[in-house]
Amino acid sequence: MVGLSQQLVPLGVAFVLSSVIGIEREIRHKVAGLRTHTMVGVGAAMLMLISKYGFDDILSVGRVVNNPGQLAGQIVTGIGFLGAGIIIVRHDNPHNVITAASIWIVAAIGMACGAGLYPIALAGMACDLVTSLVYTPLSEWIRSRPSPPNRE
Numbered sequence: 449m450v451g452l453s454q455q456l457v458p459l460g461v462a463f464v465l466s467s468v469i470g471i472e473r474e475i476r477h478k479v480a481g482l483r484t485h486t487m488v489g490v491g492a493a494m495l496m497l498i499s500k501y502g503f504d505d506i507l508s509v510g511r512v513v514n515n516p517g518q519l520a521g522q523i524v525t526g527i528g529f530l531g532a533g534i535i536i537v538r539h540d541n542p543h544n545v546i547t548a549a550s551i552w553i554v555a556a557i558g559m560a561c562g563a564g565l566y567p568i569a570l571a572g573m574a575c576d577l578v579t580s581l582v583y584t585p586l587s588e589w590i591r592s593r594p595s596p597p598n599r600e
Contacts, residue, residue: 450501454564462493462561465573466554472580478547479534488530488551489558492523496562520559527555550576 466489467482474481499519531548553576560569 455497455501458497458561458564459490459493461566461569462489462558465557465561465569466490468573469550469554469557469576469580472577473547473550476580478550479544480547480551485551485554488527489554489561492527492555492558493562494558495519495523496559500563523555523559527552546580550580 467486470482470485531551534544534548536543553572557569557572
């Protein structure tokens with residue numbers, strides 16, 4: 449049996465990192481905010497922990513093999529469906545694509561936490577925040593500039 453700290457620390461880290469991203473999305477009044485991001489991150493971490501440790505009592509050397517990658521792949525698929533449900537298309541103009549992408553990266557952060565890969569999870573959170581907080585105004589500034597002349 450795996451120690452309690454090996455089970456709860458990854459969950460706590462996923463909770464904190466996912467919540468930070470959720471707070472940023474909540475401040476911007478996005479469709480998926482604090483609660484959604486936190487639940488996705490913690491849920492993904494839980495599923496990774498279950499994949500890593502949940503079958504220890506039935507594994508036996510040479511007979512049953514635990515493949516945590518299988519469940520990880522299923523998490524990615526499930527989050528894809530969740531993200532697709534968040535995206536709304538109005539008049540051929542998609543909305544909430546960034547929110548769907550944010551949900552996807554929060555799931556990856558939770559998976560990294562569940563796997564004990566905290567530096568990757570922290571780097572993923574930092575990349576998400578830079579993309580949201582720095583690239584959003586940069587993107588708006590670039591789009592506000594006049595288009596260069598078309599030289600065909």
